[in-house]
Structure formats: structure tokens, C-alpha cells
Amino acid sequence: MAKLHSAEQSCDTGTLRIAVLIPCYNEEIAVAQVVVDFRRALPQAAIHVFDNNSSDETVSRALAAGAFVSNVPFRGKGNVIRRMFADIDADIYVMADGDATYHAPSANALIDKLIREQLDMVVGTRQHEMKEAYRSGHELGNKLLTGCVVSIFGGTFTDMLSGYRVFSRRYVKSFPALAHGFETETELTVHALELRMPYGEMVTPYGARLTGSASKLSTYKDGVRILKTIIRLYATERPLMFYSFFSLLSILISVILATPLAITYAETGLVPRFPTAILSTGLFLVSATSFVAGLILEATTLSRREFKRLSYLAIPTTDSLAKSDSCRNIR
Secondary structure (H helix, E strand, O other): OOEOOOOOOOEEEOOEEEEEEEEEOOOOOOHHHHHHHHHHHOOOOEEEEEEOOOOOOHHHHHHHOOOEEEEOOOOOHHHHHHHHHHHOOOOEEEEOOOOOOEOHHHHHHHHHHHHHOOOOEEEEEEEOOOHHHOOHHHHHHHHHHHHHHHHHHOOOOOOOOOOOEEEEHHHHOOOOOOOOOOOHHHHHHHHHHHOOOOEEEEEEEEOOOOOOOOOOOOHHHHHHHHHHHHHHHHHHHOHHHHHHHHHHHHHHHHHHHHHHHHHHHHHHOOOOOHHHHHHHHHHHHHHHHHHHHHHHHHHHHHHHHHHHHHHHHOOOOOHHHHOOHHHHOOO
């Protein structure tokens, strides 16, 4: 990663280091306001803008506003988050998009909640008053996808796709960041659920984009990518359930096809539809194979989850910050 501006990676206010991470792509209209707003809300924090190869004046305007700017050449928000989490060292991380839709003054309350309740992630759920701030298609898709994740992985999330989040160091440094694009929010959510991390939500105002600024999110294209990510995570994190579904489906079709053949064979001693018999047998074998594969992968997943959990626990906790009066009141 090429550094466009180098500086100390985080501000140290006593024992608490706060870093504000802002992923950006072609946000020249809004990025300076975002930097200024977070500087005003968190004067003790380091403001980092990670530019994703913008073709406009995003970089120069972020630098002019006083942010530390880095370039991420690989396109996609997931790639940006991977670099942000790897490169920045802090105790508390505040992440928000660079489109000026998230409410910077709410950052203090989000951080207070993270420290006070000893959480690893706090999500700023979006509350909007203007229709143009949150298109109905995006809102419906968010509800459907959030409900899908909650039904599969559990939890109580209500706004899984929010880009406004506060993390502990323990969360950030244990997050694998495998996604490439906007499906990264799904991974952020499932990571907390899979390791049973303490997390929370807090309602925050959500505004419309500034005039002349356009959303990079495609309702259908990115919705499909997020759905594919959910299916992939279901297969990798819940393999026994995932493959058992195909096993059950295969054996049901096999039984349906085999039943009339068995009746005919019992009555006549003949198998008149030999291809159907072969298909039924093949489906039965597929069912057995799927179930065994699910069992093997489940054991592998449990081992991998234990390793991830141990890696997570190896990172120092922020309990000492929670017990410090100076860190309880950071404003």
C-alpha cells in the first residue's frame, strides 16, 4: 500500500487511543466535511481516510482537511477495511463512510457505550427523517438480509448493513476480512456472532447525501453479492445444517422415485424403468455423501472456530479502560 501521507497512526489521550477510519471512493464533495465533523466530535482522535483509487479530488481535499490519507489500490470496500484494520493501531476504532450521511457527534455516545458495557462492537443503526436519505429499496433489502442473517446465525441485529460502527482493538485485530466489496458488513456482523462477542446497537441520525454526491451502492447488484456472501458463510460456518438440507432433499426425491419401482417389483419381480432406478440410487448416494461431508466439515469448522476464539482472546482487553474514570468520560 502506497502511503500518501505518513504520520503517527493514532492519537494518545492518556491510556485511550482513538482512530477514526473513513473508507472513500470518489467523495470529493463530502470527505472534507466528514473529516471536520469527526475532528470536532473527537478532537483527541486521529482521522484516517483510506482512498480506494478515486478519480476525483478526494485525496487532496482530505489532506487539506487535516486527515492522514492512505491509498488502497484494490477496488472494493472489503479490501479497504482489510487494509485499515491491518495498518492502524489504536484502542478504539470508529468507522464511518465518507459520504457525510452518518452523524459524527454520535461517535462519543457510541464509544461510551462500547467502554461502559465492555463491548467489542457497537453498530450505529440508522434513523432517517428524509425519504431521500434511505431509499425504500435499500431499506427493504437491509431488513430482508438482516433477518436472514439473524435467522441463520442468531443475534439481535436490526441494521446489519450500517457502515457506522465502533470497534475494540480485540475485534479489529481478530477480524479476517475476506470480503471484497459492500458485503463486508455481513462479515463484520457474522464475525461477532460466530465468536459470541459482546456487541450492541445504538440509534443514530442518518442524513441524505450532499447535493452532487452519488451513492456507489447498487441495490440489486450489491444485494445479490450480499446474499451470496450469506450463503457462503452459511456453508462455511454451519456446514452440517447446510449439507444436511441437500442430503434430505436428495433422499426425499430418491424415495419418491423409488416407491413406484418397489411396488412394481413386489408385484411382478421386474424393474421396468431401469434408468429411474439408477437415478434413485444415485440420489441416495448423493444424500449419504452430502451428510458425511457435512459431518466432516462441521468438525473442521469447530476446530477453526476454536483457533479464531483463541486468537481473539490473545489480544489484550479494554477492561482496564472501562475501569478508568478518565476513560469513562472521554468528551
